[in-house]
Amino acid sequence: TGTLATSDQLFRLQQGTSSVNEYTLQFCTLAAASGWNEISLLGAYQQGLNPEIRTAMALYDDSIGLESFLHRKTRVSQRLATCQPPVTAPQPALVAASFPVPEPMEVDTTRLSRTERNHRITLCLCLYCGKQGHHICTCPIRPPRLVVSTIQSEVETASLTLLPVTLHTSDYSLSVSALVDSGSSGNLISQKCLNQLQLSRCRHFQVYSLKTIQGKPLWRGKVRHSSPYINLQVGLFHKEEIRFLVLEESTVSIILGRPWLPRHCPELRWDPCDVTHWSKQCHTQCLSNLPHPRPVSVQVASTHMESPKQAFTPEIPAEYAAFQDVFSKQAATQLPPHRPWDCAIELLPGAQLPKGRVYPLSIPEHQAMEEYIAEALSQGFIQPSTSPAAPSFFLVGKKDGGLRPCIDYQQLNSQILQQPYPLSLVPAALEELRGARVFTKLDLRSTYNLVRIRAGDEWKTAFVTPTGHYKYRIMPYGLSISPSVFQTFMNKVFREFLHRFVVVYIDDILIYSRNLAEHRQHVQQVLHKLREHSLYLKLEKCEFYQPSVQFLGYVISAEGVQMDQGKVNAI
Incomplete structure (x- = not known):
């Protein structure tokens, strides 16, 4: 049942100066949390309408139900707005996906x-x-029942709001339409859309059932799976990482519900339909790369659908609140201390130091280079150099449109004494997971930049740019020995936990346990180790207390280890 406050708001809600669509949106939001039955909701909805709409709707029989009543109300209000007399015979219409497909x-x-x-x-x-x-x-000849599908009669269906969005993964980008639904208590993605992105789903720690705002079942099945984190882009500049619950069958690709709406607070203009404003939080996070002046309008389309349940804002579980510092993004940008496992660069006898050329840069590339150099200098990651080594500096494009700095260490790598590669065989490592039922996956932030170059070896990492000559103090990306050095470091840090309840592969950490109580202790031990060695995690990439996780191309659960079908399909 809904709270007294929600019921009171619903009882007092009036259309007033709002449009019928705006009034309906507010009503459905409150109705979803009220727990009222359909008859009570229908009566409250009629009572809140303006007199001219309520009078026109009196021609219709209340027994048609709330869903059909809401649809017909839209058509009546449109006729009144255009001074067209309403038709005498009501036409039957069904709102999409509010009830199971009828037998x-x-x-x-x-x-x-x-x-x-x-x-x-x-x-x-x-x-x-x-x-x-x-x-x-x-029944063998009974057609399958759809979960969230478009139910249409011969007349036009109701119109709701769709945002054009783009989903990005490391390998794919997919443009789809996302249904914006304040009546949905979750953010959802269709299994079809997940397949198109070549992503595998994970079993969610909680099972959900789908219901309409009247509390009626929307589908016999349950929502049991969630997606990995996906980059969601709205328009040109609004970007975020988001995780969805997975719908087995749906004709809409994405549903953005109540977990997404309060965070972003998109203000919609109905005619023409567009997003006119984002929240303050969006301007500091999702729109952080937006140039000035900032355009705040994104065109949207409309369609006929309605939806169901739940999204995910990264939060540290309460039992690990004392480890806030381990998830600090700011701390990961500080110069790490020297350790016994610093990156030592041993040159082969007679090695010739690399000499590169200075590449000409375009104006955007030059600006990106200046920003990178300024930031790295302020963090202490690099410093000016007079080294005789001078590999080339250049930039390559990223999938999100940005630029990534690169150093041409190819010649240096050929002159370095290579180190043994202590990466364990993945299938052998996963054999340790037999009997495990609870999993947590952690993802390190900054990875190689968490390791210092051995004192005295910094000059060997020098590189040249159009504006200066610099050397690294932290282990850069591009060195052939970096994976080996970092894995050795991780093995030393977690030595006492390996083969007991931890698997580490470069920056991916998997914690596995037989029960929840044991698992909490294991996670705390790992977090203590990370803090002790000044290592930091990406909270948005961590998954806690999962019955099933994706790890190194495998899907791991209590039932065993399976290949990640998304990776297999990609091959």
Whole structure:
């Protein structure tokens, strides 16, 4: 049942100067949390309408139900706005996806009379096809019931709001339409969309059932899986990482519900439909790369659909609140201390130091280089150099449109004494997981930049740019020995936990346990180690208390280890 406050707001809600669509949006938001039955909701909705709309709607029978009533209200308000008289005979219409697809006898009640229905029940005949040997739920000729699908009659259907969005992964980008639905208590993605992105789903720690705002089941099945984090882009500049619950079947790709709306607070203009404003939080996070002046309008389309449940804002579990510093993004930008496992660069006898050329840069590239150099100098990651080594500096494009700095260490790598590669074989490492039922996956922030170059070896990492000559104090990306050095470091840090409840592969840490109580202790031990060695985590990439996780191309659960189907399909 809903709270008294919600019920009071619903009871007092009036259309007033709002449009019918705006009033309906507010009503559906409150109705979803009220717990009222359909008759009460219908009465409250009618009572809040302006008199001219309520009078026009009096021509219709209340028994048509709330969903159809809401749809017809939209059509009536449109006619009144354009001074067109309403038609005398109401046309039947169904709002998309609010109820399960009806069975044949529900579509046409004359097809199966009460006498025939009782006859079939008495003789144990199928209520769908009339044959013996099975029930309607297992009828072989009964068409499958859709979960979230578009239910249309011969008349036009109701119109709701769609945002054009783009989903980005490391390998794919997909442009789809996202349904913005304040009545949905979750953010959802279709399994079809997940397949197109070549992503695998994970079993979610909680199971959800789907219901309409009247509390009626939307689908017999349950929502049991969630997606990995996906980069969601709205328009040119609004970007974020988000995780969805997965719908098995749906004709809409993305549903953005109440978990997404309060955070971003998009203000919609209905005619024409567009987003006119984002929240303050968006301007500091999602729109942080937006140039000035900032355009704040994004065109949207409309369609006919309605939806269901739940998204994810990264939060540290309460039992690990004392480890806030381990998840600090700011701390990860500080110069790490020297350790026994610093990156030592041993040159082969007679090695020739690399000499590169200075590449000409475009204006955007030059600006990106200046920003990178200034930031790295302020962090202490690099410093001016007079080294005889001078590999080239250049920039390459990223999938999100940005630029990534690169150093051409190819010649240096050929002159370095290579170190043994202590990366364990993945299948062998996963054998340790037998009997585990609870999993947590942690992702390190900054990775190689968390390791210092051995004192005295910094000059060997020098590089040249159009504006100066610099050397690294931290281990840069591009050195052939970097993976080996970092894995050795990780093995030393977690030595006492390896082969017991931890698997480490470069910057991916998997913690596995047989039960929840044991798992909490294991996670705390790992967090203590990370703090002790000044290592930091990306909270947005961490997954806690999962019955199933994706790890190194595998899907791991209590049932065993399977290949990640998304990776297999990509191959």
